[in-house]
Amino acid sequence: MKRIGIIGVGEIGRAIVEGLYYRGDDAPEVFLSPRGARTAAELSERYQGVRVCPGNQAVVDHSEIVIIAVRRQHRHEALAGLAVADEKIVINVMAGVGNDDLRRTLATEAQLVRAIPLPAIRERRSVTVTCPSHPVTDSFFERLGGALPVADETAFDVFSALTGTLTTHYSYLAALTTWAVGHGIASDDADNYVRGLFQEVGRALSDKNRTLRQLAADHETPKGSNERVRTTWFTPANSEALTQALDGLLADLAG
Ligand SMILES: NC(=O)C1=CN([C@@H]2O[C@H](COP(=O)(O)OP(=O)(O)OC[C@H]3O[C@@H](n4cnc5c(N)ncnc54)[C@H](OP(=O)(O)O)[C@@H]3O)[C@@H](O)[C@H]2O)C=CC1
Structure with missing residues (x-):
């Protein structure tokens, strides 16, 4: 063309x-x-x-x-x-x-x-x-x-809804930085560290040999800090709220 x-x-x-x-x-x-x-x-x-x-x-x-x-x-x-x-x-x-x-x-x-x-x-x-x-x-x-x-457009709308989650992800990272600053860490240090942590996540995602669930499990020590935050913050109720937000968006996108 x-x-x-x-x-x-x-x-x-x-x-x-x-x-x-x-x-x-x-x-x-x-x-x-x-x-x-x-x-x-x-x-x-x-x-x-x-x-x-x-x-x-x-x-x-x-x-x-x-x-x-x-x-x-x-x-x-x-x-x-x-x-x-x-x-x-x-x-x-x-x-x-x-x-x-x-x-x-x-x-x-x-x-x-x-x-x-x-x-x-x-x-x-x-x-x-x-x-x-x-x-x-x-x-x-x-x-x-x-x-x-x-x-079909039904499947298309599901992908469209997924793209609506991107800025939530950035805001999540900003919230982590704000939390660290609230505990006395210099803003630049917190910012750089959080960016580095999640750049590593980006690299790990390119490993297609591991499922997303496997990647999560591989980064988690049983009874360790990651498991603690995941299970106390990303609770079934939190997960259900996310599902509802996406279902609502999907309904609007489908008109
Ligand atoms: N941003 C993204 O990541 C994505 C966006 N989209 C979709 O792409 C579309 C555009 O999004 P985005 O680029 O972010 O929006 P922007 O607001 O950045 O761009 C929209 C553009 O449309 C122009 N415009 C308004 N009225 C007219 C008109 N009558 N004739 C010609 N141009 C006009 C605006 O011009 P002016 O500045 O003069 O008002 C503006 O430059 C949206 O429908 C969005 O859903 C899809 C995928 C991803």
């Missing part, structure tokens, strides 16, 4: 452009919507093949693949009235917006594919869940770190 359009140039729109140009190898031409203006201008200055269009219709007209990366609540304003020819491919990255919903807004017979690109796509380090599978979009995301096509 040689011509990619992006409507909505915010965090994820930027990450996709950076991923496409990450190695400078055979990057496609990219056509950006005029909004968000600052990011679009910056990207078009940085990369020779990136241009900012005068409007969203021009993005569609120039592109073979059109990526919709506005927030869910802005989709009507951004998309209503656009003419999308049936031979285009539209990649819908809006969380909680099904392909039926998008088809009503765009009134097109074009192929619509949902995708969950993550910020690490900028370094081609994340796998993108897609639905339905399509050879063009699967190979597009393969190039950007990997594609994981799933059978």
Whole structure:
């Protein structure tokens, strides 16, 4: 695919452009919507093949693949009235917006594919869940770190809910640091130490020979400190609260 359009140039729109140009190898031409203006201008200055269009219709007209990366609540304003020819491919990255919903807004017979690109796509380090599978979009995301096509939008929404847990994880690490600072540890020391601990977790996760439960068991001494925190804090009630939060999110994503 040689011509990619992006409507909505915010965090994820930027990450996709950076991923496409990450190695400078055979990057496609990219056509950006005029909004968000600052990011679009910056990207078009940085990369020779990136241009900012005068409007969203021009993005569609120039592109073979059109990526919709506005927030869910802005989709009507951004998309209503656009003419999308049936031979285009539209990649819908809006969380909680099904392909039926998008088809009503765009009134097109074009192929619509949902995708969950993550910020690490900028370094081609994340796998993108897609639905339905399509050879063009699967190979597009393969190039950007990997594609994981799933059978239907019900499965897609489960993966989408999982991505909603990321900032909780960062906040958990920040809470650990705050606790240590509250006990007199210098903020920088606490911060560096917690980062180091969990970078090690990241490395251990790449060992696919051990299940997640095995990894947990391997790091735990019977009756030791890890077991104590796990069983006194991550209790069945806490685990059930997490399940409920995810079930609630899933219900909202499924609409
Ligand atoms: N951030 C993430 O990690 C992920 C986000 N997503 C999904 O991607 C979408 C974008 O998220 P994110 O990048 O974080 O959000 P941002 O708010 O960073 O970006 C959204 C962009 O849409 C632009 N926009 C608003 N209205 C219009 C319009 N009428 N026409 C064209 N562009 C418009 C905004 O421009 P302006 O600045 O001018 O208002 C803004 O630049 C969301 O639907 C989200 O669910 C999916 C996977 C991961």
